[in-house]
Amino acid sequence: MSERVRNTGPGNRATGPGKGERVADWADGRLGVHTLAKTQMRKVFPDHWSFMFGEICLYSFLILILTGVWLTLFFEPSAAEVEYNGSYEPLKGVLMTRAFESTVDISMEVRGGLLIRQIHHWAALVFVAGMLVHMMRVFFTGAFRKPREINWLFGWTLLMLGLITGLTGYSLPDDLLSGTGIRFAQGAILSIPVVGTYISFFLFGGEFPGHDIIPRLFAVHVLLLPGIMLGLVVAHLILVFYHKHTQFAGPGRTERNVVGAPFLPIYIAKAGGFFFLVFGVLAMMGAIATINPVWALGPYRPDLVGTGAQPDWYLGFSEGLIRVMPSWEINAWGHTLELGVFIPFALFPLIMAAIAVYPFIEKWVTKDRREHHIADRPRNAPTRTGLGVAWLTLYGVLMVGGGNDLWATHFHLSINAITWFVRVAFFVAPPLAFVVTRRICLGLQRRDREKVLHGRESGTIKRLPHGEYIEVHQPLSQAERYRLTAHEQPRPHEVGPLVDANGVARKVPRSERLRARLSHAMYGPGSQVPKPTAEEYRQVHSGEGHH
Numbered sequence: 001m002s003e004r005v006r007n008t009g010p011g012n013r014a015t016g017p018g019k020g021e022r023v024a025d026w027a028d029g030r031l032g033v034h035t036l037a038k039t040q041m042r043k044v045f046p047d048h049w050s051f052m053f054g055e056i057c058l059y060s061f062l063i064l065i066l067t068g069v070w071l072t073l074f075f076e077p078s079a080a081e082v083e084y085n086g087s088y089e090p091l092k093g094v095l096m097t098r099a100f101e102s103t104v105d106i107s108m109e110v111r112g113g114l115l116i117r118q119i120h121h122w123a124a125l126v127f128v129a130g131m132l133v134h135m136m137r138v139f140f141t142g143a144f145r146k147p148r149e150i151n152w153l154f155g156w157t158l159l160m161l162g163l164i165t166g167l168t169g170y171s172l173p174d175d176l177l178s179g180t181g182i183r184f185a186q187g188a189i190l191s192i193p194v195v196g197t198y199i200s201f202f203l204f205g206g207e208f209p210g211h212d213i214i215p216r217l218f219a220v221h222v223l224l225l226p227g228i229m230l231g232l233v234v235a236h237l238i239l240v241f242y243h244k245h246t247q248f249a250g251p252g253r254t255e256r257n258v259v260g261a262p263f264l265p266i267y268i269a270k271a272g273g274f275f276f277l278v279f280g281v282l283a284m285m286g287a288i289a290t291i292n293p294v295w296a297l298g299p300y301r302p303d304l305v306g307t308g309a310q311p312d313w314y315l316g317f318s319e320g321l322i323r324v325m326p327s328w329e330i331n332a333w334g335h336t337l338e339l340g341v342f343i344p345f346a347l348f349p350l351i352m353a354a355i356a357v358y359p360f361i362e363k364w365v366t367k368d369r370r371e372h373h374i375a376d377r378p379r380n381a382p383t384r385t386g387l388g389v390a391w392l393t394l395y396g397v398l399m400v401g402g403g404n405d406l407w408a409t410h411f412h413l414s415i416n417a418i419t420w421f422v423r424v425a426f427f428v429a430p431p432l433a434f435v436v437t438r439r440i441c442l443g444l445q446r447r448d449r450e451k452v453l454h455g456r457e458s459g460t461i462k463r464l465p466h467g468e469y470i471e472v473h474q475p476l477s478q479a480e481r482y483r484l485t486a487h488e489q490p491r492p493h494e495v496g497p498l499v500d501a502n503g504v505a506r507k508v509p510r511s512e513r514l515r516a517r518l519s520h521a522m523y524g525p526g527s528q529v530p531k532p533t534a535e536e537y538r539q540v541h542s543g544e545g546h547h
């Protein structure tokens, strides 16, 4: 016992450094980890429930890698045709690709195979959902502002790569549903003017479906995209560390400090626990909720399409774009331009790109070059919040379009009526959502103002001696009043007088006028309720002192 203590302990003057210390010294001399750990491990992270979404992305991504590597041990990305002879009776004697057969084998023969497959698929759905919610959290709190614009772009790239990784994974098992997905993608590629056919032949190694696409998608799915994503995730997290996390306004919190718990030991314990929680929930979903039962769908055949064929949820909006688009087609000089497919195909990246460039547009409008480490409350940026909700509404409307068949069968509606509803809602719903959201934000700002000036409604009604009824208001704490009034209320940008002092017309570039107009939309009188001033507060609370 005493031997062990002597060898592994910190050591003393008589015995010199302990073994553990020597190993640590050796490693530190080569990696410099001590200095790194000393500066980084005590890094402080602020706490808020919405900061958990980034962690959900991270953990589901790790779970995808773990389960994905396991799946590669059994999955065979081969389009070679085989006759099924496994244990699942209904498929006996059916011709299929080896890819499909190996997926059925993973589900039926490999011990725990179905569970891992299902965890992988559920994790993919949660991963993309996590990214969308995390992105919207960052958007609504303005956490993309300087210095985090590049990290916003890293994140956005992760989202795009996540969508493609999901699509390539979904296509691997070569069941009827995934084959339909590949066919859909090929149709979209074919619609590209001039080069569409060439690209399709290049990707598929000849006519659709061919023998090459599954092995190619496999390499892309298990190696190329996860590799790039892993690198980007590391870069993303290094930047989160480097910039420090944003925090919500509160007493003692400034643009120059971070108030929260240290990474080690508090955050690492919380994060570790949360990882297992996410893993546990995904394992439970994988265990109890069937997802992609490929054996019931059967192998892919180019001449068949199953009813109710749907992509995974996150691609529902691209499906919607295609389904609701009128089938416009132009035939000229012996060529066909398939606008009914090409326009939606081109709109898809544009809708996504709008979100990528937003921070730069906002910066151009506000001309704000300062760093921002205090997160906005969404209500205090009504125009931005309105735009975010409008974007989400568009996404939602298109998802309804993508599932038009399911809406029709489940709610006994006409599919044409749904298609027309989506066509109209595509143009009407986002602006409507924008206006309604802005009004709600302004209403909430007004409520904050009331609360600061008059306190919180207590629900207690009092009758005064002269007969008047009043509701007793409880004053807010000083900390709460600070929280509700800490935000800035910038003035909109003005173009200034259009004639100079000598009465000569001043040239104002069109871009400047546009900027001033947008700036008014963001910060004009209709976009923010003036927050109470100290003078107003004093007036309300001087003398009469009650509600």
Ligand code: HEM
Pocket (backbone or CB within 6 Å): 050, 051, 052, 053, 054, 055, 057, 058, 059, 061, 131, 132, 134, 135, 138, 143, 144, 148, 151, 152, 153, 154, 155, 156, 157, 158, 159, 233, 236, 240, 244, 245, 246, 247
């Ligand atoms: C694989 C996907 C992703 C992972 C693993 C990930 C992970 C994280 C984590 C753990 C944080 C710190 C905690 C938090 O704020 O939630 C964070 C912050 C951040 N993420 Fe992501 N993220 C991903 C995707 C995205 C996307 C899609 C965007 C935006 C388009 C984005 C933009 C940001 C920004 C700007 C921050 C800094 C936020 C702040 O300081 O308030 N991330 N990310």
Ligand code: HEM
Pocket (backbone or CB within 6 Å): 061, 064, 065, 067, 068, 069, 071, 072, 075, 103, 106, 117, 120, 121, 124, 127, 162, 165, 166, 168, 169, 170, 171, 172, 173, 221, 222, 223, 226, 229, 291, 292
């Ligand atoms: C970013 C992350 C990833 C996403 C979104 C994703 C998504 C998917 C999806 C939706 C499927 C279809 C599952 C099914 O059969 O129902 C799939 C299959 C597959 N994935 Fe992934 N995956 C990811 C990462 C990985 C990684 C890192 C690997 C391996 C290193 C991997 C290996 C596989 C394999 C071998 C299959 C085919 C087996 C099967 O379908 O059961 N995946 N993936």
